[in-house]
Amino acid sequence: MTTAEPLLTLDAVRKDFGARTALAGVSLRVAPGETVGLVGESGSGKSTLARLALGLLAPDAGTVRFAGHDPYRLRGRPARTVRARLQFVPQHPRGSLNPALRAGEAVATALRLHGTPRRDRPALVADLFEQVGLKPELVQRYPRELSGGQLQRVAVARALATGPDLVVCDEPTSALDRGVQARLLDLLTGLQERTGLAYLFISHDLAVVRRLAHRVLVLRNGLVVEQGPAAELWSSPSHPYTRALLDAATGGSRASDPITS
Numbered sequence: 001m002t003t004a005e006p007l008l009t010l011d012a013v014r015k016d017f018g019a020r021t022a023l024a025g026v027s028l029r030v031a032p033g034e035t036v037g038l039v040g041e042s043g044s045g046k047s048t049l050a051r052l053a054l055g056l057l058a059p060d061a062g063t064v065r066f067a068g069h070d071p072y073r074l075r076g077r078p079a080r081t082v083r084a085r086l087q088f089v090p091q092h093p094r095g096s097l098n099p100a101l102r103a104g105e106a107v108a109t110a111l112r113l114h115g116t117p118r119r120d121r122p123a124l125v126a127d128l129f130e131q132v133g134l135k136p137e138l139v140q141r142y143p144r145e146l147s148g149g150q151l152q153r154v155a156v157a158r159a160l161a162t163g164p165d166l167v168v169c170d171e172p173t174s175a176l177d178r179g180v181q182a183r184l185l186d187l188l189t190g191l192q193e194r195t196g197l198a199y200l201f202i203s204h205d206l207a208v209v210r211r212l213a214h215r216v217l218v219l220r221n222g223l224v225v226e227q228g229p230a231a232e233l234w235s236s237p238s239h240p241y242t243r244a245l246l247d248a249a250t251g252g253s254r255a256s257d258p259i260t261s
């Protein structure tokens with residue numbers, strides 16, 4: 001695959017839950033090494049789009065392709081290879097990490113599922129902890145003994161364990177304090193610079209998305225109402241909804257934004 005080809009493609013994707021339309025025809029592309037931001041208020045369809053991209057849900061119409069495969073229909077041997085390239089960082093790591101497993105075991109489990117031989121796992125776990133800025137001794141801790149920021153770093157380490165090309169991050173910093181949030185975003189940016197991985201980065205907060213997204217799509221009621229380079233959306237939003245998201249992100253004044261000031 002050449003770098004010109006997108007890694008992830010959604011074409012006119014629709015998803016209904018009963019009478020409720022979560023996505024009404026959304027198209028989106030993520031190229032290798034790129035960060036695409038997806039922003040929208042609660043209920044706009046962001047998590048539904050994430051689950052479709054990850055192959056956890058099937059679309060009612062339209063197509064989803066990751067590296068040329070439909071991620072929902074992957075079965076058998078290709079499933080493991082392709083899934084390893086497509087990973088997820090959830091909003092609430094406390095809910096997605098097994099409380100009975102130590103942090104190091106959680107990452108080792110991802111390696112085991114990926115087929116990494118047992119003897120190679122401890123060194124790789126240590127390397128992954130170092131990559132995400134966690135002290136080596138934290139491998140022994142249970143999730144309840146870790147802070148929200150540390151848990152998110154474990155979630156990132158687990159996602160990196162299989163050497164992904166794309167990581168879907170669904171509101172990964174929304175449960176964190178501002179300072180912890182900023183450091184996690186710096187970590188994600190640094191990892192991208194080193195490894196060239198791509199992100200689909202989802203948040204309700206345009207200020208957060210702007211920090212790392214190259215391009216941003218604005219989702220409202222299951223439709224993309226605006227898209228463009230992050231800096232452009234930030235400085236001159238054309239849709240009133242984007243302006244409202246911007247006001248929400250800055251408390252009504254861009255000058256008071258801790259990121260720009």
Ligand SMILES: Nc1ncnc2c1ncn2[C@@H]1O[C@H](COP(=O)(O)OP(=O)(O)O)[C@@H](O)[C@H]1O
Nearest residue numbers: 017020021022041042043044045046047048049
């Ligand atoms: N499993 C589900 N069953 C029924 N409705 C759902 C389900 N998942 C999402 N929805 C509905 O779809 C819409 C979009 O939800 P979601 O994708 O979670 O939005 P967001 O992540 O932007 O908050 C909402 O109205 C939500 O209630």
Ligand SMILES: [Mg+2]
Nearest residue numbers: 046047048171
């Ligand atoms: Mg959501």
